[in-house]
Amino acid sequence: MMWELLIVAALLIIIMLAQGKIDGNKFVRDNEKLFLLLKEDDYDFLVMAKYGEGVDAKLLFEKRIKDALVILVGVFFFMLMMTKKLSFLNLIICFAVAYFIYKSGYSNLKAYYKKHLHEIDLLLPYYLKSLEILIQHYTVPVALSKSIDTAPSIFREGLRELTGKINAGDSSIDPYMDFAIKYPVRDSMRMMRLLYRLGLGDQERKQEQLIVFSRTISNLQAKSRETKYKERLERMEKKTMVMLSTTGVGVMLVLLLSILRTFTNM
Incomplete structure (x- = not known):
């Protein structure tokens, strides 16, 4: 009898949730401070990286x-x-299964971000x-503040954090390094160091440092173009191999049928 009551209770809860009699969202919002303890530090960034702002x-x-x-x-x-x-x-x-379901959403975002690091790597030089x-x-x-609106969406949150720390009075290299850590792609650390030094230099040295900065960016753009060209060649080679394989199999089938x-006719 007890199990029948439990089944009925479970069905009632599901029906009430479906009909909105029990507001699950309200329960989550009412206990927001408690649930925020489970929130990952980079969750907002990963959501923005996948879905945009x-x-x-x-x-x-x-x-x-x-x-x-x-x-x-x-x-x-x-x-x-x-x-x-x-x-x-x-x-x-029960808690292990629920935690696994909860973490799976974060794991999917993390996997997406790692998969698209290559795309971020290609966008950074531009x-x-x-x-x-x-x-x-x-x-x-x-310049960093003015670049936010026109920057690729993936960089905007990091740029806001970077400029926010600088405007708050942090004149150290840490905000720049935090940006590089957030986007751990090729040469991001080196470029942020150059950018920091460029911000420290006086007007006379600024032109020299800007030339070095520009030259480094040009090298990165050349690498990016080379990578894109290689990827295009690889895609073309794969398509060619598929076409040749398909043609070969087709010819063999025709010969076999012949x-x-x-x-049969003999």
Whole structure:
């Protein structure tokens, strides 16, 4: 009898959630401070990297929490029906499954970011080139601020953090290094060091440092173009190999059919 009641209770909870009688979002918002302890430091950045700035990372985080809680309740009732007893091991399994579901959303974002680091690597030299043009007319902090709106969307959050720290009075190299760590692509550390030194130099030395900065960017752009060219060649080679393989298999099948037909007619 007890198990029938549990099943009915579980079904009632699911129906009430579906009809909005129980507001799962309100429960998550009411306990936001508690759930924020589970939030990863780079979650907002990873959401922006995948979906752009138009997506609310907070809403996605609330959905992750809600999905995990639904799974927790569902697994809890399932374990009760299967084992017909409540034990510490059952609770551990319930929380482990819910935590796995919760973490899977973050893992997917992390995997997407790692997969697209190569794309970020190709975009960085072109952003730095546009920044170089601004630096010719403004100081480095002002140029960084003015570049945010026209920068590739993947860099905007990092640039806001960088300029925010500089405007708050941090004149050390740390904000630049934090940006490089956030975008761990080819030569990002070296370029941020050059950018920091460029911001420190007086007007006389600025022109010299700007020439060095420009030359380094040109080298990065050349590498980026070379990488794109190699990738294009590899894609063409793969297509050619597929076409040759398909043609070869087709010719062999035609020959085989001809041989079989010859033997049949003999």
